[in-house]
Amino acid sequence: MKKEETNASKIANSYVSPTWEVTNTFVVGLVIAICSLFPGAVFPIGEALIVPASLILVLLCIMSAFLVFSHSVDKNENFSKRGRL
Secondary structure, three states, rough: OOOOOOHHHHHHHHOOOOHHHHHHHHHHHHHHHHHHHHHHHHHHHHHHHHHHHHHHHHHHHHHHHHHHHHHHHHHHHHHHHHHHH
16 A cells, blocks of 8 residues: 655655756756856855855755655654554
8 A cells, every 4th residue: 555645745756856956967067167167256156155055055954854754754654553463
């Protein structure tokens, strides 16, 4: 019997889709290209992006925590069902 996906699972799967992976790769490539082609622009760009980058890291940590929690809840439910048999 397969359990239905929760809301958190649907949201997480939408952010881990191949489209998002390509987007993330493009963003990293863009940053590397700017750093390589315009080394003098690295400090001003870094200074401007410190707050958004920090916010993104915090949100990624929260998303990861929800995924780990969801995974551990599924494991515990399966374990407790086996114990009742």
